[in-house]
Amino acid sequence: MAKVSLVWVATPGLDDLDPALVAKAAGMALDQGGLLEAAVVTTSQEQAPKQLRQRLVGLPVAWLELAAEVGGGPEAHRLARAAVAVSRAAGRAAKGTLPPVYAPQPAQSVLVAGAGYSALAAAWESAALGHPVTLATPFEAFDQAGADDDPEAVSLMAAQLPAQVELVPHSELTRLIGGAGGFNVWLSTNGDAPQTYGAVFLAPPGELAVGCEVDGLDPALCCPVSQLNPEDYQAPADGWLHVAVLAGTAEPVPSYSFSAALDAALALARRPRVQVTLLYSEARVAAPGGEKLFRDCREAGVLIARVATGGLQVRADGRELAWLDPLLGEELELAPAAMVLAQQATASRPAWLDNDLLIKPWGELVPDNPRLAGGRTSRTGLYLTGALRGTAPGDARRAEAAAAAAAMHEVLTGKVVPMPVVRDSFCASCLTCVRTCPHGAPRYAVEHIQCAPAACLACGACAAECPAEAIAPPGWGNPEMFSSLEWGLALAAEPKMVLFACAASGMPAVASLSAQGHEWPAGLVIYPLVCAARMSQVLLLKALELGAKRVLVAGCHPGNCRSVTGNHKAMAKIASLSGDLAALGLPPEAMEFLPLAANQTRELAQKVAAMAQGLGEE
Amino acid sequence: MTNAQLDTPVLILGGGVAGLAAAVDLARRGVAATIIEREPRLGGRASQFCCKATEACARCGACRLGELMAQAAHLPQITIYTAALAVAAQPRGDGWQVELAPQPNGEIGPGPGRPLSERATLNAQAVILAVGGEAFNPAGKTRFGHGRVEGVFSALELEAMLAQGALGPKAMAPAKVAFIQCVGSRDASLGRLWCSRVCCGYALRMGRVIRGLLPESEVTFFHMDVQDYGRAWEEELPELRKQMRFVRAMPGEVTAGDGGPEVTYALAGEQAIKEGFDLVVLSVGLGPPNGASALGELFGAAKDSDGFLTADGGPAGVFVAGAAAGPRSLNESIVHGGLAASQAASRVASLSEARHG
Ligand SMILES: Cc1cc2nc3c(=O)[nH]c(=O)nc-3n(C[C@H](O)[C@H](O)[C@H](O)COP(=O)(O)OP(=O)(O)OC[C@H]3O[C@@H](n4cnc5c(N)ncnc54)[C@H](O)[C@@H]3O)c2cc1C
Ligand code: SF4
Ligand code: SF4
Ligand code: SF4
Ligand code: SF4
Numbered sequence: 001m002a003k004v005s006l007v008w009v010a011t012p013g014l015d016d017l018d019p020a021l022v023a024k025a026a027g028m029a030l031d032q033g034g035l036l037e038a039a040v041v042t043t044s045q046e047q048a049p050k051q052l053r054q055r056l057v058g059l060p061v062a063w064l065e066l067a068a069e070v071g072g073g074p075e076a077h078r079l080a081r082a083a084v085a086v087s088r089a090a091g092r093a094a095k096g097t098l099p100p101v102y103a104p105q106p107a108q109s110v111l112v113a114g115a116g117y118s119a120l121a122a123a124w125e126s127a128a129l130g131h132p133v134t135l136a137t138p139f140e141a142f143d144q145a146g147a148d149d150d151p152e153a154v155s156l157m158a159a160q161l162p163a164q165v166e167l168v169p170h171s172e173l174t175r176l177i178g179g180a181g182g183f184n185v186w187l188s189t190n191g192d193a194p195q196t197y198g199a200v201f202l203a204p205p206g207e208l209a210v211g212c213e214v215d216g217l218d219p220a221l222c223c224p225v226s227q228l229n230p231e232d233y234q235a236p237a238d239g240w241l242h243v244a245v246l247a248g249t250a251e252p253v254p255s256y257s258f259s260a261a262l263d264a265a266l267a268l269a270r271r272p273r274v275q276v277t278l279l280y281s282e283a284r285v286a287a288p289g290g291e292k293l294f295r296d297c298r299e300a301g302v303l304i305a306r307v308a309t310g311g312l313q314v315r316a317d318g319r320e321l322a323w324l325d326p327l328l329g330e331e332l333e334l335a336p337a338a339m340v341l342a343q344q345a346t347a348s349r350p351a352w353l354d355n356d357l358l359i360k361p362w363g364e365l366v367p368d369n370p371r372l373a374g375g376r377t378s379r380t381g382l383y384l385t386g387a388l389r390g391t392a393p394g395d396a397r398r399a400e401a402a403a404a405a406a407a408m409h410e411v412l413t414g415k416v417v418p419m420p421v422v423r424d425s426f427c428a429s430c431l432t433c434v435r436t437c438p439h440g441a442p443r444y445a446v447e448h449i450q451c452a453p454a455a456c457l458a459c460g461a462c463a464a465e466c467p468a469e470a471i472a473p474p475g476w477g478n479p480e481m482f483s484s485l486e487w488g489l490a491l492a493a494e495p496k497m498v499l500f501a502c503a504a505s506g507m508p509a510v511a512s513l514s515a516q517g518h519e520w521p522a523g524l525v526i527y528p529l530v531c532a533a534r535m536s537q538v539l540l541l542k543a544l545e546l547g548a549k550r551v552l553v554a555g556c557h558p559g560n561c562r563s564v565t566g567n568h569k570a571m572a573k574i575a576s577l578s579g580d581l582a583a584l585g586l587p588p589e590a591m592e593f594l595p596l597a598a599n600q601t602r603e604l605a606q607k608v609a610a611m612a613q614g615l616g617e618e
Numbered sequence: 619m620t621n622a623q624l625d626t627p628v629l630i631l632g633g634g635v636a637g638l639a640a641a642v643d644l645a646r647r648g649v650a651a652t653i654i655e656r657e658p659r660l661g662g663r664a665s666q667f668c669c670k671a672t673e674a675c676a677r678c679g680a681c682r683l684g685e686l687m688a689q690a691a692h693l694p695q696i697t698i699y700t701a702a703l704a705v706a707a708q709p710r711g712d713g714w715q716v717e718l719a720p721q722p723n724g725e726i727g728p729g730p731g732r733p734l735s736e737r738a739t740l741n742a743q744a745v746i747l748a749v750g751g752e753a754f755n756p757a758g759k760t761r762f763g764h765g766r767v768e769g770v771f772s773a774l775e776l777e778a779m780l781a782q783g784a785l786g787p788k789a790m791a792p793a794k795v796a797f798i799q800c801v802g803s804r805d806a807s808l809g810r811l812w813c814s815r816v817c818c819g820y821a822l823r824m825g826r827v828i829r830g831l832l833p834e835s836e837v838t839f840f841h842m843d844v845q846d847y848g849r850a851w852e853e854e855l856p857e858l859r860k861q862m863r864f865v866r867a868m869p870g871e872v873t874a875g876d877g878g879p880e881v882t883y884a885l886a887g888e889q890a891i892k893e894g895f896d897l898v899v900l901s902v903g904l905g906p907p908n909g910a911s912a913l914g915e916l917f918g919a920a921k922d923s924d925g926f927l928t929a930d931g932g933p934a935g936v937f938v939a940g941a942a943a944g945p946r947s948l949n950e951s952i953v954h955g956g957l958a959a960s961q962a963a964s965r966v967a968s969l970s971e972a973r974h975g
Contacts, residue, residue: 128964129647254846286815286845288944291804292923295811326866327886368850370679374953395957396950403643403956410646508684560675597669598684602783 114203116146118386125405146205148345179440179452180381206387218318375404460534506554533566634662636940637748639955679948691730698731754802792896803903814903
């Protein structure tokens with residue numbers, strides 16, 4: 001069994017913490033299984049007595065110091081934070097899970113891993129912006145298209161690729177760590193040696209799947225739209241050939257799939273004595289030209305039959321179709337000689353995205369979040385485009401690649417990079433920041449945390465979560481924030497209130513209200529944040545300690561946070577303090593989260609007015 | 619008197635989301651741009667939209683306008699003139715020479731950009747037309763009673779009502795709301811043979827907002843087909859079907875009844891039904907920009923068969939972005955602005971390469 005020593009050295013700043021509690025928390029983490037001799041030392045390395053340092057040589061040691069001046073908040077909170085810090089550090093040391101070493105070298109180069117139109121467009125756009133590009137494709141040739149691409153458009157794009165794009169065929173991306181400006185990348189063509197790139201585009205080739213049609217059809221009669229050759233459909237000399245085109249009856253298909261099915265129906269209907277019946281549940285005509293195509297089909301003699309979603313029945317061993325016609329109210333039947341099935345583009349998610357050993361580093365990469373449109377992901381410098389993201393083939397993919405490349409260029413060449421400040425002597429190597437950072441900036445690099453250049457958005461999530469208060473983007477550490485909060489609250493009239501406002505929602509609403517001449521209560525201090533993720537319990541309590549009677553955090557609506565969960569984190573912190581509010585004799589509305597969009601100025605003004613009124617009545 | 623000279627590598631006509639996104643993406647690429655907005659303030663259509671979040675963001679994209687305006691205001695590469703109109707344009711050298719005239723109407727709203735004060739001449743190597751699409755005027759569909767029957771509103775009016783808080787328990791509290799879809803879209807009698815892409819989405823989102831504000835209200839959705847908009851949306855549809863009544867029928871007319879507007883419709887194979895509502899919302903579609911022909915003439919830009927602007931087959935150096943090029947949602951328009959930016963930037967780069975050898 002693991003032999004783990006927890007060395008507790010009292011320092012002046014920690015005298016008021018309960019060593020037993022801290023040790024208990026550490027022990028709990030260790031119980032979860034580790035087999036390595038390790039030590040967690042709750043003092044900084046520099047301050048440790050020489051004897052102690054010598055004793056620990058050769059052991060995986062995690063050092064932690066909680067300095068008194070940054071402790072903040074009531075003792076219970078400092079204690080809880082210390083316990084978390086020690087337990088995490090101990091747990092990591094006990095498991096011996098030292099993470100892969102990250103070696104950043106600020107890189108301007110771009111890796112595009114994938115194939116087809118999206119990958120070529122990303123390579124072209126990145127090269128046009130002056131970045132060296134490596135295009136790694138699983139295929140033999142670069143003009144080979146994904147199943148959902150137009151082969152002509154792909155070979156045209158491949159022919160246009162500038163010379164500085166380095167082409168690597170037969171190559172798969174097997175592993176990736178790091179962040180913008182410094183991704184370490186493992187390619188199957190490169191053996192074990194990782195290479196460094198500044199940004200990565202993932203655009204795996206799209207596949208067309210008949211994922212949307214009914215089970216039990218006779219496969220001998222079925223042909224997917226993409227494999228259709230209308231010439232093959234010959235009517236018998238003495239009669240008609242009946243063909244059914246199934247364009248989403250089990251569930252509706254996306255509009256580009258519907259258009260492709262209409263194209264197929266039209267091509268077949270123009271064959272001599274071929275009778276086409278189009279079966280669908282929703283006419284997805286939103287793709288350009290879709291409505292006209294739908295009418296053209298009707299005019300070309302295609303019989304159009306609407307079926308309730310899931311209402312198509314399969315009979316006679318998959319050779320007969322039956323459905324209830326909503327117009328006639330009767331059941332109709334069809335025994336077509338052939339069936340053509342609509343398809344939908346998909347791309348498989350690279351396995352390594354879900355398979356990082358230590359920390360699941362990628363989070364939700366393709367949230368349906370308006371701020372992460374245009375190929376962007378929450379991880380700065382990593383872009384997902386094409387079928388992997390569900391983007392429709394064609395122009396939309398080119399636009400996505402262009403928007404993503406412009407964002408990439410800004411990230412890699414941006415003049416002001418807010419590099420988070422890490423105070424090594426405080427850091428417990430607990431890796432909380434690595435786990436929390438939504439944008440992939442901090443990485444573990446042997447005994448200390450190093451931040452990937454260019455990845456940080458200064459959201460402050462790390463500063464809010466770091467148990468040792470060792471990391472913060474410049475200006476967003478506790479000392480700086482406490483002093484400006486103190487200064488602001490000292491100037492405010494009674495009753496004092498603080499509005500913490502996120503830069504994407506709260507602040508624009510504040511700004512447009514102010515521009516309209518809105519009058520804010522005299523006691524209100526407006527504290528702009530980059531993201532609500534910066535809110536920590538300590539900061540919330542500090543505001544009360546400095547005299548605020550109400551604290552309001554205005555952040556994005558769930559699902560609209562650029563840092564994905566900054567708003568959820570702030571909500572959770574506020575909820576966790578309800579007991580403390582009660583203990584302080586404050587009502588629950590003393591601390592609230594207001595979900596807001598930049599255009600909800602009225603809601604913000606009303607909330608602040610209600611807050612001021614509530615205080616006036618107290 | 620000579621005109622003020624406002625030369626710029628890229629001229630962007632229209633300061634809606636597409637024009638703003640094009641300018642921001644150009645700045646990201648290190649290329650300067652000038653936005654010329656006809657109205658006294660930036661933002662285009664989205665500046666009137668409400669937030670459609672209920673418990674979570676509905677991904678309508680309306681709040682991204684604020685983000686884009688803030689970015690555009692701070693980027694040094696972007697110059698913005700409001701209340702300005704391009705009155706003449708001619709190819710000159712590698713690019714275009716454009717005459718700009720101030721637009722006297724309207725007061726200056728808050729926001730980035732300053733109004734053009736005098737006539738000006740502008741030379742640009744590339745021009746991006748981002749003038750947006752026109753929302754269908756529901757008066758063109760007289761049988762739906764807009765402007766005649768009390769209680770009938772266009773969806774644009776509903777957006778503004780929701781944004782201003784005119785609907786809710788303390789304000790107007792309608793018990794029965796009907797949305798009529800495809801007003802001015804998919805309509806052969808109007809010669810508008812396209813689906814507007816955005817109206818199913820905005821109507822269902824606003825319906826859900828109304829249900830959130832007034833849980834006792836009943837929302838009916840008269841439609842032909844529901845279009846797809848985003849992956850997560852498809853998963854939400856079953857829930858929406860529980861919250862609202864989906865009626866697959868296009869109403870024949872809307873008339874004034876005793877207590878409010880009455881909608882006449884027929885379900886398949888049944889007699890026509892007349893049903894009273896408190897509020898009828900006409901989900902108007904997006905059409906080609908009003909000034910498409912004028913702009914087309916100014917810049918020789920081509921139009922597609924529906925009348926939307928297209929860069930294909932037009933003169934070199936003229937690009938189109940956003941809803942001017944066809945119905946597009948806000949997010950799609952923003953991404954499309956990025957494409958126009960890429961095209962304009964590569965033209966500017968190749969011209970300067972040619973000049974400097
Ligand atoms: C009722 C309604 C509701 C909608 N709801 C949603 C929704 O919820 N979600 C969504 O994603 N989309 C929605 N849309 C679609 C959305 O409006 C468009 O996607 C978006 O506005 C397109 O942006 P744009 O920048 O291309 O055009 P616009 O926003 O229309 O901006 C064009 C700009 O160009 C200016 N302009 C015009 N002509 C000239 C000229 N000659 N010179 C200079 N400037 C000029 C205009 O003043 C305007 O500022 C809705 C549309 C309607 C009609
Ligand atoms: S900087 Fe990171 S690893 Fe170090 S203590 Fe803070 S959260 Fe833990
Ligand atoms: S501030 Fe935000 S983006 Fe920067 S390192 Fe911390 S968590 Fe990551
Ligand atoms: S995207 Fe729309 S629903 Fe979501 S927060 Fe913004 S305005 Fe509200
Ligand atoms: S999006 Fe919906 S309402 Fe709008 S035109 Fe298309 S089908 Fe009709």
